[in-house]
Amino acid sequence: MSDGAGRWWSWALISWAVLASGLEGQVPSASNYLLSPDERARLEADLADVEARLAEVQALEFEMREAATLRPGNVGPDHVRRDVGPVEIRGPRHLLPAAAGAATHALGQFRGLSDADGALTALRIDIHDAGEVESLAPPYAGGSGTAVLVATAEDVRALVDHAVRRHVLEAIPQPLVPWSGGWGWDSAFRPDDGVRLMVQSTNRDGIACLQRRDLEACAGYLALSYDGSTESKLALLEYHYPASAFLPPTPVSETPRTDDLLGRCVFEQRRRGTPDARGTCLADLASREYATLGLLPSHPSARASLVAHALQLGGDGALTRLMRRPDGGSVGAHLAVVAGTSEAELVRSWQEDVSGRTGVFRSEGGERPGPASLFWAGGLALLALRSTRWRLG
Amino acid sequence: MGIQMLKLHWRAARWPMLPVLVAAFGLPLMAGSAAWGATYSVDHLSASGAVAVTDGAAVFGLTFAIVAAIAGSILGISAWSWDHRQDHVYALSLPVPRWKYSALKFGGGTILVGATTALFALGATTSSLLANLPAGLRAYPGALSLHFLIATQTAFALLFALASGTMRTATIVLGCVMGLAIFGVPLLDFLGNFWSPLGDFDLVRFAYATLVENDGPLSIFAGNWMLFDV
Amino acid sequence: MSHAIELDDLTWRSGGEFTLDRLSIRVPQGSIYGFLGPNGAGKSTTIRLLMGMMRPHGGRIRMLDGRVPRDLPDVLQRVGYVPERPHLFPQLTVKEAIDYHAAFYRSWDALWATELVERLDLRPDQRIRRMSKGQTGKLMILLALAVRPYLLVLDEPTDGLDPVIRRDIMTTVLDYVAETEATIFISSHLVHELERFCDWVGVVDDGRLITELPVQDFKNGIKRLRLENASDALLQRPPFSLLDRLPANGIRSCEEWVVQGWEQPHRQLLEREGVMVREVVDLDLEEGFVELLRSTRLQRAREDR
Numbered sequence: 001m002s003d004g005a006g007r008w009w010s011w012a013l014i015s016w017a018v019l020a021s022g023l024e025g026q027v028p029s030a031s032n033y034l035l036s037p038d039e040r041a042r043l044e045a046d047l048a049d050v051e052a053r054l055a056e057v058q059a060l061e062f063e064m065r066e067a068a069t070l071r072p073g074n075v076g077p078d079h080v081r082r083d084v085g086p087v088e089i090r091g092p093r094h095l096l097p098a099a100a101g102a103a104t105h106a107l108g109q110f111r112g113l114s115d116a117d118g119a120l121t122a123l124r125i126d127i128h129d130a131g132e133v134e135s136l137a138p139p140y141a142g143g144s145g146t147a148v149l150v151a152t153a154e155d156v157r158a159l160v161d162h163a164v165r166r167h168v169l170e171a172i173p174q175p176l177v178p179w180s181g182g183w184g185w186d187s188a189f190r191p192d193d194g195v196r197l198m199v200q201s202t203n204r205d206g207i208a209c210l211q212r213r214d215l216e217a218c219a220g221y222l223a224l225s226y227d228g229s230t231e232s233k234l235a236l237l238e239y240h241y242p243a244s245a246f247l248p249p250t251p252v253s254e255t256p257r258t259d260d261l262l263g264r265c266v267f268e269q270r271r272r273g274t275p276d277a278r279g280t281c282l283a284d285l286a287s288r289e290y291a292t293l294g295l296l297p298s299h300p301s302a303r304a305s306l307v308a309h310a311l312q313l314g315g316d317g318a319l320t321r322l323m324r325r326p327d328g329g330s331v332g333a334h335l336a337v338v339a340g341t342s343e344a345e346l347v348r349s350w351q352e353d354v355s356g357r358t359g360v361f362r363s364e365g366g367e368r369p370g371p372a373s374l375f376w377a378g379g380l381a382l383l384a385l386r387s388t389r390w391r392l393g
Numbered sequence: 394m395g396i397q398m399l400k401l402h403w404r405a406a407r408w409p410m411l412p413v414l415v416a417a418f419g420l421p422l423m424a425g426s427a428a429w430g431a432t433y434s435v436d437h438l439s440a441s442g443a444v445a446v447t448d449g450a451a452v453f454g455l456t457f458a459i460v461a462a463i464a465g466s467i468l469g470i471s472a473w474s475w476d477h478r479q480d481h482v483y484a485l486s487l488p489v490p491r492w493k494y495s496a497l498k499f500g501g502g503t504i505l506v507g508a509t510t511a512l513f514a515l516g517a518t519t520s521s522l523l524a525n526l527p528a529g530l531r532a533y534p535g536a537l538s539l540h541f542l543i544a545t546q547t548a549f550a551l552l553f554a555l556a557s558g559t560m561r562t563a564t565i566v567l568g569c570v571m572g573l574a575i576f577g578v579p580l581l582d583f584l585g586n587f588w589s590p591l592g593d594f595d596l597v598r599f600a601y602a603t604l605v606e607n608d609g610p611l612s613i614f615a616g617n618w619m620l621f622d623v
Numbered sequence: 624m625s626h627a628i629e630l631d632d633l634t635w636r637s638g639g640e641f642t643l644d645r646l647s648i649r650v651p652q653g654s655i656y657g658f659l660g661p662n663g664a665g666k667s668t669t670i671r672l673l674m675g676m677m678r679p680h681g682g683r684i685r686m687l688d689g690r691v692p693r694d695l696p697d698v699l700q701r702v703g704y705v706p707e708r709p710h711l712f713p714q715l716t717v718k719e720a721i722d723y724h725a726a727f728y729r730s731w732d733a734l735w736a737t738e739l740v741e742r743l744d745l746r747p748d749q750r751i752r753r754m755s756k757g758q759t760g761k762l763m764i765l766l767a768l769a770v771r772p773y774l775l776v777l778d779e780p781t782d783g784l785d786p787v788i789r790r791d792i793m794t795t796v797l798d799y800v801a802e803t804e805a806t807i808f809i810s811s812h813l814v815h816e817l818e819r820f821c822d823w824v825g826v827v828d829d830g831r832l833i834t835e836l837p838v839q840d841f842k843n844g845i846k847r848l849r850l851e852n853a854s855d856a857l858l859q860r861p862p863f864s865l866l867d868r869l870p871a872n873g874i875r876s877c878e879e880w881v882v883q884g885w886e887q888p889h890r891q892l893l894e895r896e897g898v899m900v901r902e903v904v905d906l907d908l909e910e911g912f913v914e915l916l917r918s919t920r921l922q923r924a925r926e927d928r
Contacts, residue, residue, distance in 0.1 A: 094582065101595040195623040199530060200444045210527070372608035373543050380550035380610070384557060385495045397726040404714060475712050483710035485676040487727045488699035 086120045087164055091127030091149075095156050099127055102157040106164035110319050119320035123167040125160060127151055171323045176307070176331060194308035195354055197301040206299055222351050223297045234286050296332050296347065309350040310339040394489070399501035406471035406505065413464045417509055417541075418516040420460060421534075424453035424620045425520030443527040446621050454618030457513075461541050462614060464509050465548025468502050473556040499553060506545045514538035517620055530621050537620055544613045551610070573600075627652045627687060627774050627806035628673065634681035635672060643668060643830040645682070650808050650823070655800065657821035657838070658810035659912055665830045666810040667707050670778045673808075674704060687774055700729060703767030707778040709759045713752035717745050717762060721769070728770045736769035743791065757788035764792050768799050775800075777809040781816065793820065818842075818908035826915060833919050838908065845911035846885040849877040851899040862889050866918035877901050881914040 035043065082089045082096050084103040091099060103125075125147045147163040149156070199210055208217035265284060269277035297303050311318045321338045336343040427449040476484050484494060514534060521532035555563055577596045584591040604611045628650035635643040643665050650656045660666050671677045673684060675695040684691040689698035711720055717740065725731040740747060743761040751759065760780065767775060775796065781789040797820055800807055811817055817824070818838065825835040834841070845866065867881035890900050906914065 093585070097595045101598045105598075192617075192623060196447060199527065199623055200447065373547065373613040376610040376613070377543055377547045377550055380547060380554060381499065384499055384550050384554035385492060386554075394726045397723045400719075401712070401723060475714075479708075479710045479712075482676065482706055482708075483712075486674055486699070486704050486706070486710070488696045488702075489727055490696050 086122050087167075088122060088124045089127065089160070090125070091156075092129050095127050095129060095151065095153060098153065098156050099125070099160045102160040103164050106161045107168070109165070110168055119323045120168065120171055121145060123147065123164065125149060125163055127156060127160075173323065176322075176334070194301075194305035198299075198305050198354065200301075203299045203301065206302065218355075221297060221299060221302055222354060223347055230286050234282060296335075305354065306347070306350050307335065307338075309353060310335040310346055313339040313341060313346065313349065315340075395497045395500060398497050399504060401475065402468075402472055402498065402501045402505065405475050406468055409467045409471065410464070410505075410509070413460060413467060414509060414512055416456075416460050417464065417513040420453055420456050421513065421516035421520045421537075421620055424450055424457075425524045425532075428524035428526055428621065443530060446524075446526065446530060447619070447623075450619040450621040453620070457537070457541060457618045458544060458614045460513075461544035462548045465506065465545040465550075466552045468505050468509075468545075469549045469552025469554075470556045472498050472502050472553050477556075477560070495557065499550075502549055502553060503546065506542070506549050509545060510538055510542040513541050520620060524621065526621060530623060532621055534620065537618065540613070540616065540618065547610070547613050625652060626650055626685075627654075628656075628808055629685040630669070630673070630682065631684075632682040633669070633672060633679055633684065635668060635677065635679050641665070641668075641830060643672070643679075646827070646830070646832050648825055648832065648835060650806060652806055653804045654823045655797075655807045655809070655821045656823040656825065657814075657817035658808060658825050658827065659812070659814055659817065660810070660827040661812060661916065663829075664827045666812075666827060667778055668830075669827070670706075670776060670808075670810060674699070674702075674776065701770075701773040703770045703772035703775045705763045705767050705775075705777045705780045707782070709763055711751050711759065711762065714750070716748050716750050717754075718747040720751060720762065721747075721766065724766045725769070730771045732769055732771050735771070736765065739765045739769060739795070743795065757784050760784050760788060760792060764795060768795065771803070773805055775805060775807045775809075777807065779811050780809065781813070782811070789816070814909040814912045815907070824908070826912060828916055828919060829923075833915060842906070842908055842911060844885065845881065845883045845906050845914060847902075847904040847906055847910075847914075848880045848882060848885070848900060849902040849904070850880060850893070851877050851901060853878045853880065853898050854896070862886075862892060864918075866914045881906075881918070883915065 078092060079090050080093050080096055082100045084100050085107055087103045087107070089096065089099050089103060123145055127149045128151070130150050130152045145167075147167075149159045149163065151159050198206060203221065205217040205221040209221045265281035266277045269280055274280055297306055307322075311322065314321060318338050318340075322334075332343045332347075336346050339346045339349075341349070425446075427445045485491075487494065489497075517532075517534035517537055521534045524532060526532065555566060573596070581591050581594055581596055585594075603609050605615050606612065626649050628648065630646055630648040633643055633646040633648075641663075646665075646669060648658075648669075658666055658669070668677070672679050673686060673691065675684075675692045678692075686698050687701055689695075691698065712723075715723065721736055721740075725733065725736070743765055745758060745762060745765070749758075751762070754762070764780065767777075777796070780796075781792055784792070793816075796807065799805065809817065809821070821838050823836070824838050824841050826833040836844075861882075863882040863884040863886075865880060866883055867879075869879040871878050885903070890903070893900055
């Protein structure tokens with residue numbers, strides 16, 4: 001048992017002893033249900049004393065944990081440093097190659113990430129060999145821009161991979177994360193996975209849209225285009241902003257998200273005391289052009305798929321643009337910048353992509369082997385024809 | 394001449410290839426079995442059927458790549474195995490230029506690769522026709538069969554080239570590969586004590602990146618092998 | 624074309640000590656050329672170089688008016704070859720082996736091949752790995768002959784076979800040669816067999832050609848002499864080559880000399896020197912071959928010292 005743990009147990013035992021001794025004889029028996037003032041005063045004094053001692057024990061325990069817990073800056077004498085893009089890794093020499101490899105691989109999974117313009121803030125990872133550390137430290141502890149890992153050679157890859165991915169995903173600006181369903185959509189960085197998520201979604205309208213090609217359901221789920229009439233606009237707006245979302249109580253002080261056009265409008269109208277704030281706002285939005293409605297899909301999996309599509313369209317640097325969200329802009333406008341196109345064009349392109357992929361048996365399509373594969377097969381064939389057994393001996 | 398050599402190649406390869414051919418036909422069928430006769434209710438909130446189909450396709454996708462590699466390897470090695478046994482004396486005494494002899498052998502092997510792929514395509518197409526897919530998914534028997542063809546042909550060409558040389562050459566090549574695989578990492582770790590860039594060099598990652606990623610020679614075995622996908 | 628095979632200064636070195644040292648051979652067209660030598664002399668090596676299976680380190684090879692290896696595929700179309708060890712695929716049947724071999728030769732005579740199957744008493748459906756050594760040897764000859772070759776290159780084709788099968792094989796070969804005037808280049812260490820049908824002989828030992836001449840000249844040229852009063856003075860400028868000299872002892876009453884290049888007038892020459900020639904014995908090909916080899920090796924040993 002380590003010093004720290006030993007001291008903790010000692011104090012726990014002492015505390016228990018103190019408590020036990022302090023309380024012994026002080027617990028009122030059934031026959032002493034009613035305490036006299038003197039008895040009460042004594043009991044309260046003892047309890048206060050116990051509380052103070054408990055507080056002391058807890059403070060000491062915290063100190064001991066803090067002393068034992070590894071923190072950034074607590075660098076071992078044989079630690080070396082290795083930088084992988086924005087990630088600074090420090091740790092024992094024998095763990096660095098695996099850690100650096102994992103960091104490189106994790107960063108590589110986010111297509112379009114270009115660190116040259118510094119969109120990703122620095123992340124420092126301190127690795128300590130689990131075999132050399134005796135502490136109560138968890139295997140992973142992180143805060144913004146730091147990660148402290150206690151790892152063996154086998155699990156250093158997994159922990160570094162997790163730390164780097166988390167750092168990248170934490171860089172995704174608010175409110176994009178809750179808008180598109182939370183951290184789980186890191187797989188949506190791959191467009192196929194995004195569409196696959198949609199197909200497997202549990203959304204009733206999604207199932208109706210993708211399985212029965214129910215266009216009415218699709219209108220909301222995929223934000224399909226409308227016929228231009230005010231009625232169809234209102235129908236879509238109703239779908240995207242169902243009345244139940246604005247049922248009271250909505251604290252007046254709560255500021256709606258900047259991409260929530262209807263919410264902001266309602267908030268403003270209510271502030272002014274307009275009687276039918278929602279109806280007024282709907283009518284106002286319906287009078288605008290389609291492009292300004294910002295009709296993005298409502299279901300998280302569909303939204304995640306839209307983000308993946310925007311990243312795919314945007315190509316190199318798209319993820320960097322995703323992380324640099326302009327202040328005050330809507331989600332739709334941000335995604336349009338990511339994709340390098342207009343919001344309407346982004347949504348139209350995404351709708352076409354999803355619709356085109358669903359429900360048709362085609363003989364072509366799917367991921368085909370690229371020209372490099374044919375080159376290698378042909379090159380190896382030429383090599384194979386040069387048999388080295390031209391002669392015996 | 395070519396037909397006789399093809400017959401000979403098949404004789405040399407037929408027994409090891411038999412289970413591979415069964416797998417080439419049967420695995421696509423198994424990949425799609427989750428979708429045979431499936432029904433999807435739009436009233437039911439869960440689209441677990443689609444999940445089962447794509448999960449099954451992803452699992453079996455790995456086996457397709459393995460079968461392609463094994464099929465190509467068996468055909469490549471068996472192309473020269475009978476010649477090796479009698480030291481190539483017969484082949485060298487025949488009135489045919491050596492390059493032509495190799496080319497005929499390679500052509501025969503390519504035909505056998507095509508036949509294996511045809512069987513695979515038959516299984517994939519049958520599976521696709523039997524499957525009842527949710528509207529969000531589609532079947533790719535054509536693209537998958539093309540992928541299988543190129544992968545098998547790549548493995549065949551690689552092993553054909555290796556097997557055509559002397560036993561000494563093959564031993565040297567394979568010995569180097571095995572030696573790197575077993576001793577490379579510890580050796581680099583040891584040498585890293587004297588020169589740190591060596592210790593930092595990730596051999597496994599480098600080998601993987603060179604061979605499989607970045608359009609390397611084995612990159613065909615990676616990629617999307619799913620029979621059913623979005 | 625006057626020579627079916629021409630080797631000029633053929634040189635080959637193995638990684639060890641064995642060397643083919645500037646071998647020059649001429650095989651007359653239409654002849655049956657016996658290529659003799661003890662085990663390890665370089666016979667099979669020479670044949671492999673001839674067939675283009677190995678690359679020489681020096682020298683020139685011509686076969687049927689073509690350069691080897693430049694014209695090799697065309698030349699081999701007219702050559703029937705039987706190697707020292709059977710090179711057939713054991714998993715095949717006789718018929719399958721014949722069909723496979725036939726596919727490579729433009730001049731393949733299928734009818735003749737069928738006749739040979741019957742004549743050599745082979746079963747078409749029999750698997751090669753289940754055949755005896757003799758049957759395999761016969762199949763090898765069949766494959767070589769059915770090509771209708773201009774040149775047969777046979778590397779110890781009857782080695783290890785029983786006399787009956789040896790006779791069957793050689794009879795078939797000689798019948799073919801008599802019919803077509805093809806050339807045979809046959810190597811063997813069974814000298815007594817080759818004596819019956821070879822008309823040329825080349826003797827090789829330790830990678831070097833010892834002699835090359837018609838068989839009759841070879842046999843006629845080597846004699847064993849039993850002499851009395853033989854003296855060393857005779858050896859100062861002998862009219863013949865002395866291959867071996869055995870002094871008189873308890874068993875031999877006379878001195879015995881083995882000589883090459885003996886002619887009838889040499890008897891008078893010896894008698895003028897006071898040497899009595901008791902007997903002149905003709906040696907057969909095998910005895911002559913052995914004496915020649917022994918003498919050559921002795922001489923080489925003296926030169927090395």
